Amino acid sequence: MLGGGLAGGLVALAVAARHPDLRLAVVEQDRVGGNHVWSHFAADVDDGDEWLVEPLISHRWDAYDVSFPGFARELHAPYRSITSERLAEVVHARLPAGAVVRGRVAEARPDRVRLHDGRTLRTGAVLDARGPGDLGLLRLGYQKFVGQVLHTTAPHGVAHPVVMDATVEQRDGYRFVYLLPFGPHELFVEDTYYSDSPDLDVRDLQRRIAAYAAAKGWPVERTSRTESGVLPVVVSGDFERYWASTGIELAKAGMRAGLFHPTTGYSLPDAIRLAGLVAAADDLSHPALLRLTHEHAARTWRERGFYRLLDTMLFGAAEPTERYQVLQRFYRLDPALVQRFYAARSTRSDQFRILAGRPPVPISKAVRAIAAARAPR
Known part of the structure; x- marks a missing residue:
């Protein structure tokens, strides 16, 4: 296993549990899990995969909120978060001693992995989960963010997650703030943008988080954990070219395999599904x-054309400062439709319902955006 992030960690845990006699190594150049908080709806996880996910859950809630300029709502659906620290703890506890190998990959082939320090690992198969392939091959928008954990001297009063607070000033595309209450005095605050540009000014977004907290009246004593990211929102692209951009001879997982939600950029539900699929296989030869x-990745990509169509309209037809109206x-x-959407399991009826009624974007602009997205690059 190359990469000890979310996708690699989940596959390693699943394979170790289901194939205890198989010799397994996870090669990670930094630390298992990295620096992340991953969240999901309970409905994202199939019943048969709960055994894998349950030990990783760090925080859980029974409802969440959304808030827009013209609309606010509490939705009753179980919501969960996994921290990178918890993922690392479970991986180190459940994999055999020595299974996590610290090192940077110099060369990877199906039968061996050579590290920069000269070590060579002989293998029967390699699964590459080292992050995305060449995103430049895809037409993209971006979901970018900076998140911090705020520690308050008095209770912050946030009872359950706020998945989107879009009442904030709209700038650099569609902007919203995301909140996770980890405790009465501990709150994860993330400033997020659906933007045309991947440019991310971390310090500027940290200042906006501080301003948001001040406006809410939260007495912040200190901050801990700062994470940032730029996730791809796929408008269009050729899956086979993307897969080949990191070589065609290795099996792949996670972002490297194109296994992420085209609209949200989130990869946790897909990582869980692939881990279960690999662990259930009888033959794990190269x-x-x-x-x-x-x-699996190619079929998943084909089945998600609807989400790429929505992304085309969001980024090609909606004015940046008006994109919040689409989400509103x-x-x-x-709520069940919303959950199926996040799990990338929208039914035909869901798709019709999302597009039906008053168009969220001008029809003429939508048609031009779709035509432009289908044009060859």
Whole structure:
């Protein structure tokens, strides 16, 4: 296993549990899990995969809120978070001693991995989970963010997650603030943008987080954990070219395999599904693992054209400062539909309901955006 992030960690845990006699190594150049908070709806996890996810959950809630300039709502749906520290703790506890190998990969082939320090690991198969491929091959928008944990001297009063607070000033595309109450005096605050540009000024967003906290009247004593990221929001692209951008001879997982939600950029539900799929396989030889991961990723990409269509309209037809109206309209829909959307499992009826009624973007602009997205690059 190359990469000890979310996708690599989950596959390693699943394979170690289901194939205890298999010798397994996770090569990670930094630290298992990195520096992240991953969140998901309980409905994102299939019943058969709960055994894998439950030990990783750090925080859980029974409802969440959304807030827009013209609309606010509490939705009753179980919501969960996993921290990178918890992922690392479980990986180190459940994998055999020595299974996590610290090092930087110099060369990877199906039968061996050579590290920069000269060590060589002989393998029967390699699964590459070292982050995204060449995103320049895809037409993209971006979801970018900076998040911090704020520690307050008095209770902050946030009872459950606020998945979107879009009442903030709209700038650099669609902006919202995301809140996770880790405790009465501990609150994760993330400033997030659906933007046309991947440019991210971390210090500026930290200042906006501080200003948001001040406006809420939260007495912040200190901050801990700062994380940032730029996630791809896929408008269009050729899956096979993307897969080949990191080589065609290795099996792949996570972002490297294109296994992420085209609209949100989130990869946790897909990482769970692939981990379960790999762990359930009887044959984990190189040819079988390559075939399994490629076919699964290609099929998943084909099935998600609807989300790329929505992204095309969001980024190509909606004015940046008016994009919040698209999400404001979306969150008025049935909560079960919303959950299926985040899990990338929208039904045909869901798709019709999302697009039906008053168009969230001008029709003429939507048509031009779709035509432009389908044009060859």
